[in-house]
Amino acid sequence: MDLARQRETVRRLREFLPERSVLWAEEDTRPYECDGLTAYRAVPMVVALPESEEEVRRILRTCSEGGVPVVPRGAGTGLSGGALPLGNGVLLSMAKFMRIVRLDPRARVAVVQPGVRNAAISEAAAAFGLYYAPDPSSQIACTIGGNVSENSGGVHCLKYGLTVHNVLRVRGFTVDGEPLEIGAESLDSPGYDLLALAIGSEGMLMVVTEVTVRLLPKPDCARVVLASFDDVQTAGDAVAAVISAGIIPAGLEMMDRAATRAVEQFVGAGYDLEAAALLLCESDGTSAEVEHEVERMERVLRSAGATRIAVSRDEAERLRFWSGRKAAFPAVGRISPDYYCMDGTIPRRRLGEVLRFIGELEKKYGLRCPNVFHAGDGNLHPLILFDANDPEQLARTEQFAAEVLEKCVEVGGTITGEHGVGVEKINQMCTQFRSQELEAFLAVKAAFDPTGLLNPGKAVPTLARCAEYGRMRVHGGALPHPELPRF
Amino acid sequence: MTLEAIRERVRAASERRSPLRLRGGGSKDFYGGEPHGEMLDLSRYAGIASYEPTELVVTARCGTPLAELESELAARGQYLPFEPPHFAPGATVGGCVAAGLSGPGRAAVGAVRDYVLGVKVIDGGGRLLAFGGQVMKNVAGYDVSRLFAGSLGTLGVIAEVSLKVLPAPQAEMSLSLEMPLERALDACNRWAALPLPVSASAWHDGELVVRLRGSEAGVQSAARKIGGAPRDASAFWTSVRDQTHPFFASPGSLWRASLPPTAAPLGLPCTELVEWGGALRWVKGDVDSKLVREAARRSGGHATLFRGVERGDGAFAPLSPVVMRLHRALKSAFDPHGIFNPGRLYPGL
Numbered sequence: 001m002d003l004a005r006q007r008e009t010v011r012r013l014r015e016f017l018p019e020r021s022v023l024w025a026e027e028d029t030r031p032y033e034c035d036g037l038t039a040y041r042a043v044p045m046v047v048a049l050p051e052s053e054e055e056v057r058r059i060l061r062t063c064s065e066g067g068v069p070v071v072p073r074g075a076g077t078g079l080s081g082g083a084l085p086l087g088n089g090v091l092l093s094m095a096k097f098m099r100i101v102r103l104d105p106r107a108r109v110a111v112v113q114p115g116v117r118n119a120a121i122s123e124a125a126a127a128f129g130l131y132y133a134p135d136p137s138s139q140i141a142c143t144i145g146g147n148v149s150e151n152s153g154g155v156h157c158l159k160y161g162l163t164v165h166n167v168l169r170v171r172g173f174t175v176d177g178e179p180l181e182i183g184a185e186s187l188d189s190p191g192y193d194l195l196a197l198a199i200g201s202e203g204m205l206m207v208v209t210e211v212t213v214r215l216l217p218k219p220d221c222a223r224v225v226l227a228s229f230d231d232v233q234t235a236g237d238a239v240a241a242v243i244s245a246g247i248i249p250a251g252l253e254m255m256d257r258a259a260t261r262a263v264e265q266f267v268g269a270g271y272d273l274e275a276a277a278l279l280l281c282e283s284d285g286t287s288a289e290v291e292h293e294v295e296r297m298e299r300v301l302r303s304a305g306a307t308r309i310a311v312s313r314d315e316a317e318r319l320r321f322w323s324g325r326k327a328a329f330p331a332v333g334r335i336s337p338d339y340y341c342m343d344g345t346i347p348r349r350r351l352g353e354v355l356r357f358i359g360e361l362e363k364k365y366g367l368r369c370p371n372v373f374h375a376g377d378g379n380l381h382p383l384i385l386f387d388a389n390d391p392e393q394l395a396r397t398e399q400f401a402a403e404v405l406e407k408c409v410e411v412g413g414t415i416t417g418e419h420g421v422g423v424e425k426i427n428q429m430c431t432q433f434r435s436q437e438l439e440a441f442l443a444v445k446a447a448f449d450p451t452g453l454l455n456p457g458k459a460v461p462t463l464a465r466c467a468e469y470g471r472m473r474v475h476g477g478a479l480p481h482p483e484l485p486r487f
Numbered sequence: 488m489t490l491e492a493i494r495e496r497v498r499a500a501s502e503r504r505s506p507l508r509l510r511g512g513g514s515k516d517f518y519g520g521e522p523h524g525e526m527l528d529l530s531r532y533a534g535i536a537s538y539e540p541t542e543l544v545v546t547a548r549c550g551t552p553l554a555e556l557e558s559e560l561a562a563r564g565q566y567l568p569f570e571p572p573h574f575a576p577g578a579t580v581g582g583c584v585a586a587g588l589s590g591p592g593r594a595a596v597g598a599v600r601d602y603v604l605g606v607k608v609i610d611g612g613g614r615l616l617a618f619g620g621q622v623m624k625n626v627a628g629y630d631v632s633r634l635f636a637g638s639l640g641t642l643g644v645i646a647e648v649s650l651k652v653l654p655a656p657q658a659e660m661s662l663s664l665e666m667p668l669e670r671a672l673d674a675c676n677r678w679a680a681l682p683l684p685v686s687a688s689a690w691h692d693g694e695l696v697v698r699l700r701g702s703e704a705g706v707q708s709a710a711r712k713i714g715g716a717p718r719d720a721s722a723f724w725t726s727v728r729d730q731t732h733p734f735f736a737s738p739g740s741l742w743r744a745s746l747p748p749t750a751a752p753l754g755l756p757c758t759e760l761v762e763w764g765g766a767l768r769w770v771k772g773d774v775d776s777k778l779v780r781e782a783a784r785r786s787g788g789h790a791t792l793f794r795g796v797e798r799g800d801g802a803f804a805p806l807s808p809v810v811m812r813l814h815r816a817l818k819s820a821f822d823p824h825g826i827f828n829p830g831r832l833y834p835g836l
């Protein structure tokens with residue numbers, strides 16, 4: 001670490017920030033060394049914890065004047081290393097922006113600060129019969145600022161959309177501290193859709209200091225159908241059958257046997273552990289609508305080959321059926337020292353095929369890989385189980401993951417459906433895109449951030465990097481991210 | 488017409504620095520700034536490239552007539568939920584996405600941009616770029632596909648687009664209620680906060696028409712809650728969408744004010760037709776631009792001069808200086824020589 005640079009940065013920030021808002025001693029900055037992707041770590045040079053928009057503005061100005069890179073951070077639950085700090089930069093934690101500024105039940109909007117937790121919005125809106133629809137599994141911890149930056153999804157996104165469909169406006173600053181407001185409480189703002197660019201931009205285009213979200217009326221009632229299948233291929237085909245029957249379930253999730261067995265020990269959701277795969281298919285609406293739709297779902301699932309069907313009888317049972325799905329990641333975390341979560345999206349009709357492919361890779365690499373995922377969206381989350389203390393296992397894991405992601409691209413999908421590229425999948429960007437599209441992304445970045453000081457090195461690879469990655473692969477040395485700290 | 492031919496035209500125009508006027512069916516020639524430049528007719532680059540009903544995705548070339556796309560979808564029991572306005576028989580898919588306009592269902596189900604999954608575009612250098620794809624969720628790279636929705640052809644040629652489609656609703660019913668605007672706004676906002684399948688609303692001249700869409704059971708029980716008289720309205724909704732309703736024939740310029748749905752009536756000396764549960768106010772009459780823009784701004788929204796007697800100083804509400812700077816930077820990233828539809832969105836862009 002460049003101590004003179006650190007001292008100078010701290011001195012300049014302390015000119016307007018109180019002592020508690022500037023961290024630099026290693027014992028204070030170490031907790032920020034990684035996000036949810038713990039494989040990558042770097043202790044930031046300085047951590048800044050602003051409490052007002054004016055402080056954010058001045059931090060950004062100070063950093064851009066000093067040529068110091070800035071990495072924004074919410075709750076640090078991101079799974080692709082988007083909030084990975086830089087050893088020569090400032091980590092800008094938005095954790096103190098925790099206020100719900102305004103909740104207008106009549107207009108069905110909430111104006112919130114970026115550090116507000118996702119679940120806290122729905123909790124505050126519940127009194128009015130409203131809620132915020134996108135519900136990542138991490139919703140009790142992750143922040144709306146992080147959701148905006150990753151365009152996060154959840155189990156209800158098939159019917160109610162992703163973050164990009166549920167955010168009306170963001171306010172914040174460009175990297176040089178210029179205030180920027182995009183979108184409005186009114187619809188379809190004039191000009192280019194900058195909101196679509198800002199959402200999912202992984203903290204690389206602007207720092208978000210306020211978000212206006214749309215709230216939806218809570219459905220009167222919801223029930224979930226739990227269907228068992230003898231093999232994953234049939235379950236995959238059943239997903240397509242539900243959609244082609246003209247049903248858009250409120251949620252349509254799949255878990256294979258390795259996953260159900262892991263969660264059953266953990267939460268006791270009451271799953272059929274003999275089934276090779278389970279589908280959770282939810283209906284919501286008025287009770288008459290739900291009754292009718294559940295009947296149709298049952299009929300379709302049965303004729304698609306479901307061997308057993310259970311329908312939640314009351315709210316407690318519905319929550320119990322979901323509890324296993326919601327706890328899947330932590331449950332898997334208990335049966336293996338480490339797991340590696342992937343996030344590719346594929347066309348639904350290729351589900352069976354890709355799951356079989358993953359099954360073969362399990363044998364090829366000698367590593368287990370349970371699957372729990374957003375089947376209705378075709379968004380896979382294979383979880384490769386490994387032990388990070390064994391470098392050889394780690395190398396196999398990385399090759400396994402790279403093969404899966406490349407398969408997703410090959411069948412017409414994408415390397416990331418909701419977790420973002422971050423540092424983790426930056427090399428696979430070279431597989432998914434040609435240089436000309438990457439150049440366009442770099443140009444978008446430069447339009448917002450000409451100096452490249454905001455969260456540099458994430459999400460969009462340079463062309464030189466892709467050339468290097470290509471050469472490495474041609475030479476068969478399949479070790480990605482050679483310059484990054486190892487697990 | 489081949490893709491290669493379009494790219495050739497773009498490259499030639501780019502070399503000569505000569506502006507191109509991109510045109511699909513010409514159904515929205517009236518919209519935005521005055522079109523000028525050499526005509527690049529995209530209507531013959533047409534056809535549905537792929538359609539997978541179980542994937543809920545259709546991919547169409549830009550010149551595909553909207554009407555053809557809609558009837559293909561209808562044959563498989565699906566539809567475009569955002570109900571794009573046609574305005575004239577020749578409307579194309581490319582024009583629909585470039586204009587970014589959505590119809591009566593917008594407030595309930597989202598806008599064009601919400602259904603754009605991927606695009607293939609031709610940039611100012613004649614390169615064919617592909618963004619997004621055909622899957623429901625995709626966060627690899629910035630969301631450039633949606634950026635092209637509503638860009639009015641100023642960033643490049645939208646050659647092909649993949650759209651998310653949905654199963655057509657099983658049941659539909661429209662109800663007519665007599666009430667003044669203030670009460671209609673209040674009612675629409677109350678209903679929108681309840682789990683009711685309200686999919687469109689239009690108030691004009693003392694009548695509020697509400698459309699319900701969903702399951703048979705849901706529509707029936709909502710109809711009982713809302714009241715009013717059932718009305719045969721499919722022609723009515725098309726007339727609102729395509730502006731053949733008599734309101735649009737009244738004299739004066741047509742303004743489109745987009746406001747928070749709870750905003751009080753604008754109180755301008757004009758006639759009004761109000762859609763989207765109060766979020767869209769069509770204003771017709773002879774009023775000063777400044778007056779309309781200022782009224783919309785004060786209510787927390789913006790106003791577009793949709794069909795002007797004179798196009799005057801720009802159709803769209805002015806942008807803040809920072810946002811305008813970003814527009815310029817994006818424009819020059821995709822269209823460095825400024826050949827695509829200059830001035831159609833903002834003067835100088």
Ligand SMILES: Cc1cc2nc3c(=O)[nH]c(=O)nc-3n(C[C@H](O)[C@H](O)[C@H](O)COP(=O)(O)OP(=O)(O)OC[C@H]3O[C@@H](n4cnc5c(N)ncnc54)[C@H](O)[C@@H]3O)c2cc1C
Binds near residue numbers: 076150207
């Ligand atoms: C157990 C578990 C389950 C998960 N389940 C899901 C799921 O179902 N769906 C899903 O989509 N994701 C899921 N995630 C991933 C993660 O929770 C989301 O990506 C979430 O949106 C990150 O929010 P955060 O506040 O933790 O952001 P962080 O991790 O702190 O940051 C994420 C990115 O946003 C940027 N950022 C944060 N705040 C701001 C700001 N104010 N301005 C500008 N940039 C900012 C950061 O620089 C970084 O690039 C899961 C994660 C875990 C650990």
